[in-house]
Amino acid sequence: MKLRNAFLIRLAAWLAVRSMQWLVWTCRVEYRSPDPKTRLDCDFGPDVPERYIVPVWHDLLLFPTFVARRNDLCCGLVSRHEGASFLSAAIEILGGHTIRGSSRKGGATAVKQMIEQSAGYHILITPDGPMGPRREMKQGVIYLASSLGRRIIPTAYHCSSAWRIRGSWTDLVIPKPFSKIIAVSGEALVIPPDLSREELAEWTSRLQVAMDDLHAELEASAGRTPAQEAPPHRAAA
Template structure:
């Protein structure tokens, strides 16, 4: 059942934020990778990136990031109904959001990303909003090229968690008191203003970077395949 009322949507988002904040407060967070390790100091005037996060892992960096970092991030959120819940939740968490995707509102979203994200990292789920799961789409490479930022591959895994099954992907939720690993790989450089027709090689490089850093993260969490030991829960 879809919630049509904006007041109910906001209430649902606030309830979810409060619940997940409490859950994530119990968890241990480990930040790894050159970018995160060197830039956890909020006083550093560092480079800003387009951070790539697989859709199934989105909750982990969203709630594990410290407040000062959340304020310095802008998230590209789908205009789909599910995106309304996410956009409201992001606002409660001090993130900036831009609504749009490759399917809806893409041109306006890109224009807003170009003008409204100075001093902020841009967070994108490159396999959303409809999948296929963990398959890189050209949009994230195009955003990196148009904004003149390097694309930063991210891997976010938990030691123990649940998988909530969805229509085309799942959603990883940490169990209380588990360890969350937040890892960034080596940034992928994409020449500025590269036409969409010439992005194929950079999309392939970004896909490989994401696959490699996520495989490394899974090994670090003690698994040989993504969330293989997690119990599954079917979404309502």
């Protein structure tokens, strides 16, 4: 059943957010990063003025959303589709900020809005959204970083025990109570300005490799392999 009433959407989002906050509260969270200023539990006080672009695969979106310390300093791109109103409301309840747009319709406008409205905020972005293929990097995140002059922080997440809600092209990973969560921030990527099409593609490939390697290293350290996580999904049409 689709919720269309704004009050009911916000109520459902509030209940979902509070439930997830309680669930994550029961978990043990470990933060890892080569730089303390890029850890997700950094408070980003006056001595840490830099703002980053933080890509996260779509299936792992809940992890940075609920383990990051400063949601009030984050903004995210949310689809204009009516069904995304729930997600937008949830982010706002957490103290975050949303920019409504789509990589399919109004994508150029959404990128322009993010460039104009993201001052002072970290940008949390799902580079394989909105319809996949699963964990395949899109060029938008590189274009944003190049246009804004911001560094990109690759991320990876592991949960010792989780539910997986299967979707048409990816899963949604939900940590189980009392599990262990590991949130890893990798080495920052500095993207040059004024990239050509060839350079844009090259940097997209570099970020893909950085995300894949970071995730594989994390899973290996936890005694798992990426292949154990979820069965493959079909590519988006």
